[in-house]
Amino acid sequence: MMEQVASVSAWALLVVGSFFLVTGALGMVRLPDVFTRMHAAGMTDTMGAGLVLAGLCIHSGFTPATVRLVLILAFLWFTCPVATHALARAALAGGVEPYSLPDAEGGSEPGSEGGDRGR
Amino acid sequence: MTRIPWLWGLLFALWLLLSNHFEPLFIFFGVATCTAAVHVSARMGIVDAQSVPIHLAGRAVRYLPWLAWEIFRSNFALARIILSPRIRVDPRIVRFRASQRTELGRFVHANSITLTPGTVTAGVAGDDFEVHAIVHGDADGTEDSPMNQRVSRLEGNAA
Numbered sequence: 001m002m003e004q005v006a007s008v009s010a011w012a013l014l015v016v017g018s019f020f021l022v023t024g025a026l027g028m029v030r031l032p033d034v035f036t037r038m039h040a041a042g043m044t045d046t047m048g049a050g051l052v053l054a055g056l057c058i059h060s061g062f063t064p065a066t067v068r069l070v071l072i073l074a075f076l077w078f079t080c081p082v083a084t085h086a087l088a089r090a091a092l093a094g095g096v097e098p099y100s101l102p103d104a105e106g107g108s109e110p111g112s113e114g115g116d117r118g119r
Numbered sequence: 120m121t122r123i124p125w126l127w128g129l130l131f132a133l134w135l136l137l138s139n140h141f142e143p144l145f146i147f148f149g150v151a152t153c154t155a156a157v158h159v160s161a162r163m164g165i166v167d168a169q170s171v172p173i174h175l176a177g178r179a180v181r182y183l184p185w186l187a188w189e190i191f192r193s194n195f196a197l198a199r200i201i202l203s204p205r206i207r208v209d210p211r212i213v214r215f216r217a218s219q220r221t222e223l224g225r226f227v228h229a230n231s232i233t234l235t236p237g238t239v240t241a242g243v244a245g246d247d248f249e250v251h252a253i254v255h256g257d258a259d260g261t262e263d264s265p266m267n268q269r270v271s272r273l274e275g276n277a278a
């Protein structure tokens with residue numbers, strides 16, 4: 001009984017985590033500019049990776065592998081924001097104009113990015 | 120200075136967890152490696168409140184579950200935006216002043232903002248934060264945000 005509960009919850013976490021990974025990837029394609037796409041990438045880092053690793057932890061039971069999975073997640077959650085921040089700074093320093101709604105005041109629309117139509 | 124034993128203990132725990140060998144020879148290697156690493160770090164003068172923030176450990180127990188919940192919520196909000204048939208986002212760059220007193224506190228705040236999908240810290244200069252928010256409502260009143268208050272509380276009064 002316990003084993004079944006563990007197995008079902010492990011697979012549920014894996015499936016929901018995969019859903020967020022796919023949604024994050026979709027966001028990378030659909031969102032209009034580099035900054036908004038960063039948010040989608042953050043989604044795969046946090047929920048996607050988090051839920052998949054949590055599912056794997058339950059799946060593996062309490063073994064040394066579990067400790068390593070938790071460590072992977074901890075390091076991932078410390079390093080990802082730093083990388084994202086560096087990317088955002090680099091984009092701003094490089095003069096990338098953040099996308100804003102075309103009808104917003106002072107709004108500018110990067111020509112090649114296709115406005116708010118997404119794809 | 121209690122940080123040095125703490126650093127040593129944490130490094131050694133990491134060694135044991137990752138090596139998973141408990142023969143005397145490997146224990147000896149672990150002890151030697153940790154001692155060498157801590158010795159070099161201490162001589163470099165980098166064992167301080169920033170590199171070994173154990174003084175936050177007690178209050179982090181309260182902060183981290185809250186952060187996890189925020190990340191959880193904003194993930195669903197962002198998934199809704201991405202999966203909606205017609206993407207409509209109204210991103211803004213918001214500037215505000217954070218209330219943390221220590222660099223470590225600002226680091227935790229900036230990282231927490233970036234870790235929460237929908238907001239990315241694009242710049243930190245002193246107290247001034249520059250945050251890119253995918254829906255500008257997300258960043259409204261970031262100055263007085265629950266996150267700012269909670270990180271300041273995490274930081275505590277003693278810097």
